[in-house]
Amino acid sequence: MTFDDLSPDQIRALIEEQAAAYDALRSAGLTLDLTRGKPAPAQLDLSAELLALPGDDFRAADGTDTRNYGGLNGLVELREIFAELLHVPVDQLLAEGNASLELMHDTIVFSMLLGTPDSPRPWAQEDEVVFICPVPGYDRHFALTQKYGIRMVSVEMREDGPDMAAVRELVQDPKVKGMWIVPTYSNPSGAVVSEAVAAELAAMETAAPDFRILWDNAYAVHHLTDERTKSADILGLCAASGHPNRALMYASTSKITFAGAGVAFLASSQENLDWYLANIGKRTIGPDKLNQLRHARYLRDAEGVLALMDKHRQILAPKFDAVLEILESRLGGHDVATWSVPKGGYFINLDVVEGTAARVVQLAKEAGIALTPAGSSFPYGKDPLDRNIRLAPSFPTIEELRAAMEGVATCVLLAAAEKSLG
Numbered sequence: 425m426t427f428d429d430l431s432p433d434q435i436r437a438l439i440e441e442q443a444a445a446y447d448a449l450r451s452a453g454l455t456l457d458l459t460r461g462k463p464a465p466a467q468l469d470l471s472a473e474l475l476a477l478p479g480d481d482f483r484a485a486d487g488t489d490t491r492n493y494g495g496l497n498g499l500v501e502l503r504e505i506f507a508e509l510l511h512v513p514v515d516q517l518l519a520e521g522n523a524s525l526e527l528m529h530d531t532i533v534f535s536m537l538l539g540t541p542d543s544p545r546p547w548a549q550e551d552e553v554v555f556i557c558p559v560p561g562y563d564r565h566f567a568l569t570q571k572y573g574i575r576m577v578s579v580e581m582r583e584d585g586p587d588m589a590a591v592r593e594l595v596q597d598p599k600v601k602g603m604w605i606v607p608t609y610s611n612p613s614g615a616v617v618s619e620a621v622a623a624e625l626a627a628m629e630t631a632a633p634d635f636r637i638l639w640d641n642a643y644a645v646h647h648l649t650d651e652r653t654k655s656a657d658i659l660g661l662c663a664a665s666g667h668p669n670r671a672l673m674y675a676s677t678s679k680i681t682f683a684g685a686g687v688a689f690l691a692s693s694q695e696n697l698d699w700y701l702a703n704i705g706k707r708t709i710g711p712d713k714l715n716q717l718r719h720a721r722y723l724r725d726a727e728g729v730l731a732l733m734d735k736h737r738q739i740l741a742p743k744f745d746a747v748l749e750i751l752e753s754r755l756g757g758h759d760v761a762t763w764s765v766p767k768g769g770y771f772i773n774l775d776v777v778e779g780t781a782a783r784v785v786q787l788a789k790e791a792g793i794a795l796t797p798a799g800s801s802f803p804y805g806k807d808p809l810d811r812n813i814r815l816a817p818s819f820p821t822i823e824e825l826r827a828a829m830e831g832v833a834t835c836v837l838l839a840a841a842e843k844s845l846g
């Protein structure tokens with residue numbers, strides 16, 4: 425049934441029904457939060473053992489005293505584990521502080537102030553710098569790009585990666601210096617960049633000699649099904665296409681161990697890593713090696729990480745299932761919404777009737793359900809169609825999630841019915 429098939433009387437009846445459901449929802453006095461992709465306390469508890477490590481044995485495998493200064497590249501025993509998981513050579517992988525966002529921030533700031541190894545001049549000295557932003561995408565990428573005055577141009581993020589016809593066209597312009605990508609279980613649509621799209625990104629000719637792909641592999645091992653999707657080998661593809669410095673890959677243990685006290689990684693060409701290390705060497709004498717050592721001891725090896733991720737999955741998958749079940753049962757019969765069914769990552773992407781996303785978020789807020797602001801997944805916070813809502817099911821309990829999603833479904837229907845009456 426679509427709303428278009430209904431008579432005005434039927435729509436009015438539907439509004440009355442949903443308005444009554446909405447009144448009941450408001451009087452329930454909920455305070456629920458689906459805004460951010462934070463791990464739930466039960467997920468953090470999985471890594472409780474970390475807190476007791478490394479104990480008295482604070483020497484790394486090569487004898488390094490991890491309590492002391494130094495070791496800018498990060499501990500090799502931890503880099504070995506993640507090199508295997510990220511499918512990059514260990515000497516092309518750095519282990520640094522607790523947040524990959526910090527490494528992305530550094531990359532942007534160093535490029536603006538100093539230029540990359542391939543830049544004719546610092547980006548800040550160009551008339552204008554432009555980044556390609558696949559949408560929907562990660563709001564913090566867009567906020568960071570905006571902060572440093574880089575103009576953002578959206579392209580559609582499809583099931584297998586960004587719209588390559590649009591990307592190919594944009595990179596003809598030398599002002600276009602880079603692009604964001606979350607290649608695996610993208611935030612928020614769950615899309616996975618295919619090997620073919622990655623190969624095109626690596627090989628395409630760009631007018632800017634210093635074009636960069638910020639390949640944010642935040643969800644490389646965050647599977648929600650038996651299928652362990654392997655990310656495309658962007659570094660290998662770039663090197664093979666004669667553009668070894670094009671891609672920088674980021675990852676972290678934020679959603680593997682502790683979101684606020686994990687370890688972040690950067691993988692790239694040797695030249696890019698030398699550039700990065702020379703620059704961060706001015707702001708730190710070395711990362712927190714004690715934390716890296718406790719991670720290496722706790723995780724043991726790549727299999728250890730995958731086993732831990734299976735435990736996360738046991739907590740997360742039922743939450744995603746609950747959201748999908750409610751979306752299907754409440755909205756499936758009406759042509760008012762579509763949603764992603766992700767095989768990994770932290771989000772479900774909900775597209776509602778055009779022009780109603782902000783209204784849905786407002787209705788939900790007034791009923792005590794906090795959703796990510798409408799438009800968040802777009803540059804400048806503006807969804808041109810006002811239809812996209814990012815759902816983050818990880819943090820609430822299943823009971824809270826069910827209550828919140830019943831409420832969200834009511835808000836989606838009410839806003840759609842209001843709109844169709846005009």
Ligand code: PMP
Nearest residue numbers: 523524525562606611642676678
């Ligand atoms: N990248 C993406 C795509 C994310 O969704 C997140 C967390 N929401 C991050 C990066 C943040 O990673 P970190 O904690 O390593 O800074």
